[in-house]
Amino acid sequence: MATPPPQDIRLLLAVLAPLVGAGLVIASGRRPNLRETFSFVAALTLFSLVAFMVPDVRAGKTLHFTLFQLLPGLSVSLRADAMSMIFAVSASFLWVLTVFYSAGYMRGLKEHAQTRFSACFALALFGAIGCAFADNLLTLYLFYEIVSVCTYPLVAHHQDEESYEGGRKYLTYLTATAKGLILPSMVLIYVLTGNLDFADNARTGILPPDVHRWVVTALYAACVLGFAKNGIMPLHSWLPSAMVAPTPVSALLHAVAVVKVGVFSTVRVMLYVFGVERMDALNLGLPTAYFVSFTILLASIVALSKDNLKARLAYSTVSQLSYIILGAALLKPTAIEGGLIHIANHAFSKITLFFCAGAIYVATHKKNISEMSGLGRAMPYTFGAFAIASLSMIGAPPVAGFVTKWYLLLGALDARSLGIVVVLLASTLLNAAYFAPVVYSAFFGKPSAADAQHHYHEAPWTMVVPLSITAIISVAIGLYPDFFMQFARAVVP
């Protein structure tokens, strides 16, 4: 056995920052300003620690930290490599903005149980960062489950019939798949290989070559479906139900942390447990790509039929998440790059859209798209940001989503799969079909008679500033995709 890599304390501190933050939030009790300060400091600390690790990872280093040795070959340990940085940087940066935004939102609506809300929020980030930095399947599973449990109180925040129902569905889907599929797969992988550590590259995987192909295929299918946070159909329906949560929750958790934990885990396992070569040899890539294509198209079609803005965004999320898995499943360098970078691209754009939905709700108490006609003139910043983020979802240059689509298309051509090219083009049209009308009617539609009486204004600045920032960043990473791209390139063998 090789000498253990040196322990890098920054990893531990990064994971602890949200946990300590949650503790302080609980301790702050009923002092809202102190509570928000603690959340903000925790978020800022986390982001600084992650940023502090960027140069080392950029230089090609992989940082390690082992927390607990459970059994031989089984430990709770952390690593920061290129792939973790894509997720960690976007999640930690967006948490900072969300702290501001949710303070504005929760106070604006005078929500109840704000301390529990902030604490669970921080704990969810604890889970998400843990997943980003997981060094083995066990650690990934541990933090994945922490995210499931800690976000339940957020989903069921309103504690009424609808939210209990949404929460129940949420927890049922996520824990049943994790316990029923991931846990046995993990044990079997441990029995087959003697440990659960991720490979140090995306090529080879960790399964020994003599494992029967059907066993590998079954394990692979269980892992792709088992991380149900990735929203692949048919196990996606928890996601729209979870939209009963307050909007900041939907924004950060269901556009960034929770669902990204799902896709990140899926891709991590695809690349670092099974490995590109193994998947290629067993011909697992293209079938997966076609399987998720189904989700990409169907979810977009469902999104078309939704009038509730958050529901439409939810189905858009389901569809967009599958791009990431599609990219990894094509097994071509350009496609994998496109998939991975979409973790960040989608995060910044989708959070903008959710921020806008929340801002519209706080300012006007409107949830349905059909009622938003003409609102763009009253809320130019909000709807301007919405328009930019929509363009990113559609994949128009120069916004972030374009970069994803470009690389995915290159990858699809590389894989000589015309079917996937058609899927990507069709989904682009569908994206345009369900986003463009929202923007169009907001700016050019006629306000209803009742709305004409009202003089709506922008939401509080704590909400408008974060959504403007994320919209600007969506453009920036479209123009300069290199920051995230360098990490994505480093992942690909």
Next chain:
Amino acid sequence: MPQPSEHLPLLSLLIFSPLLGAAVAVLLRSERALRWWTFVFTLAVAVASVPLYAWFDTTTADFQFAEHVAWIPALKIRYALGIDGISLLLVLLTTWIMPLCVLASWRYITTRVKEFMVCLLIMETAMIGVFCALDFVLFFLFWEAMLIPMSLLIGVWGGPRKVYAAVKFFIYTMAGSVFLLAAIVALYVKVGSFSIPETMGRPYSHTFQCWVFLAMFVSFAIKVSMFPFHTWLPAAHVEAPTAGSVLLASILLKMGTYGFLRFSLPITPYATHVFMPYILWLSVAAIVYGGLTALAQTDLKKLVAYSSVGHMGFATLGIFTLTAAGIEGATLQMINHGVTTGALFIVVGIIYERLHTRDLAKAAGMGKTLPVFATLLGVFALSSLAFPGTNSFIGEFLVMSGGFAYSKALVICMVPGVVLAAAYMLRMLQKVAYGDTRNPDHSLVQDLSLREILALAPLLVMVFFIGLHPEPVTRVLHASVQHLLEQTSRPAGYAYVPLP
């Protein structure tokens, strides 16, 4: 590590000092003094058991701290004691659970306090004795001695249907004991000795092994409350007072699995191999059945009781995979179940003391006014469903990996049980900690007192200690489990023949 036990009969001291404590308790007058005396005394016994761990030699599979005295020479009955890694953990679990039981009964028991405490202390003697005895007669004595105080705990201090539950418990266990006794006599006739180590590894005929195995199996399966021998368990648990439920779940059920490990495997290895597949599938049935029934319960105690059926299914499954991982996992699972389910029964007792109901719907929404309680409940519920990072996860992980070594189909069939465990525990946790707070109104209910926190804190520590750092616990098991596997492994002459 030198063992000073040659001069100090540590096991005998541990076994019989609770009887002394009981004798003193008889003399005490005030209830307050009785509670304090029993608490301090059981705590002292717990502390006195720590040297067992400190002086335990992990490199050998021999019985340690051994004591041998001729007792009834005419029948070759000896007073023989000794422990290996497996019994060590169970003895420690017993001694440390006792003071917590006393704490959990502080307010709960208001009538006949003296008799209650005396029963508890006699129980302690019998329980430690069972895990230490190396002579069949001595073992059987302790095994039966436990029955009477336990029946009294249920029958005197229990709920509305206490007499029914106590009688059912007594009859079931007694019936099982008869089979055990038959097996012991049969072995004595063959070997001419009641010594447990001497009966191991003998070339018994296949038929003989199968009969002895079956007789012991009935007895132990009833004790484990293995499906379909489990029906006494929910009744006993529901009616028993908190301390009774804790002892029943944490210690008594383990005697069955301990019996499998101590007797069935090393004494009748051939029969073990013959019956192994049936018991494995029975265990899977128990895991799924326990999960399904627990999911249907509205009584909190019944819910935890049925979860025990499932959890003990993991233990029997691990044992009969006959792999190192499986048996170590099963032993860990026994300890974990003692810690976690014991804690859950204390928690349910806490709810009952406050609301005088165990109805899940009436306990809804307690989290709002009792945050400390809700947090502790959350940790123990997560531990019970084997959340990663908690104690049960390690046990289940090892048992599952042992199961995979036997058959993949077995583990796949057991997975629904694992999912159900998450379902019923999260359902309970959701209702109690997070349910609708307006109806019923719990705003006047007090959060945990210091005494209640103290009763749960050690278990809380163990949940995370075993969950994140199991090495100190698994360390004492390796040699014993390895030796057990060697004893059970098929000798060369064995051919697989179907049952006669």
